[in-house]
Amino acid sequence: MIDEMRSFLPEEVETLVFDVSQHVRPKQLKIELQAAIDGLDGTCEVILMGYGLCSNAVLGLSSKSSRLVMPRMHDCIGVFLGSQQEYMSEMTREPAFFLTQGYIRGYQSDGSGPLTDFDRIAVRYGEERANRLIGRMMSAYKRLVYIKTAQADDVESDRAYAHTMAERFHMRYEERSGTSELLRRMIAGDWNEDDFVVVQPGQEVRLEQFWS
Numbered sequence: 001m002i003d004e005m006r007s008f009l010p011e012e013v014e015t016l017v018f019d020v021s022q023h024v025r026p027k028q029l030k031i032e033l034q035a036a037i038d039g040l041d042g043t044c045e046v047i048l049m050g051y052g053l054c055s056n057a058v059l060g061l062s063s064k065s066s067r068l069v070m071p072r073m074h075d076c077i078g079v080f081l082g083s084q085q086e087y088m089s090e091m092t093r094e095p096a097f098f099l100t101q102g103y104i105r106g107y108q109s110d111g112s113g114p115l116t117d118f119d120r121i122a123v124r125y126g127e128e129r130a131n132r133l134i135g136r137m138m139s140a141y142k143r144l145v146y147i148k149t150a151q152a153d154d155v156e157s158d159r160a161y162a163h164t165m166a167e168r169f170h171m172r173y174e175e176r177s178g179t180s181e182l183l184r185r186m187i188a189g190d191w192n193e194d195d196f197v198v199v200q201p202g203q204e205v206r207l208e209q210f211w212s
Helices: 002-006 020-024 026-040 076-079 082-092 101-109 114-123 127-138 154-168 181-188
Strands: 047-048 067-071 096-099 141-148 172-177 196-199
Touching: 002 101, 002 181, 020 026, 020 101, 067 181, 076 082, 076 141, 082 196, 096 101, 096 154, 101 154, 114 127, 114 154, 154 172
Parallel strands: 047 067, 096 141, 141 172
Antiparallel strands: 067 196
16 A cells, blocks of 8 residues: 555655565564564554554554554455445455555565466466466456556556456456545544544554454
8 A cells, every 4th residue: 555655645754565465474464564563662653554454464463652553444455445335345246356556566576466376386387287276266256356546657557467367367357446535544643433443552453443
């Protein structure tokens, strides 16, 4: 979410960026996030986190002296759809794999993502094994949805990547406009309990904070 967040952040605000590939390693992601929080302890009143529940990676995180604030989302894609309800509505209608410019650039920069994983396995072991390992996993998704935010640039490059992934894994390509309004509100300090989790110093992020 960092590119979308930066468009609302004052220049003097410090930012830390983590590889998007860590989403598939939530235990390691939790360790890295806690280490980053510990490193900021005592230097700021609030730490804004561009993560939802994200496979429980944020559970148990705490800061001794800073408030932790994050979107109240089970999956961070919900941030770009505008709400948790909209995300659940999309997934209930028909399972979808979502891409944003941030995800695409993250996959390309750290050599991760289903498309890269498929190609890596196919080169080493052949397409049959790649289909068994990656294709089978992706078969749960019927659609690939590219979410275009107002901050996105070079959208045609995004579309080319998204179309390639859709064709590779036999998904129907769709595109929809996204929103960064929740990120704007988080940065502005507009933290209502319906949309944000606010954790006070000394407390831990709890699962029940993400459920109604």
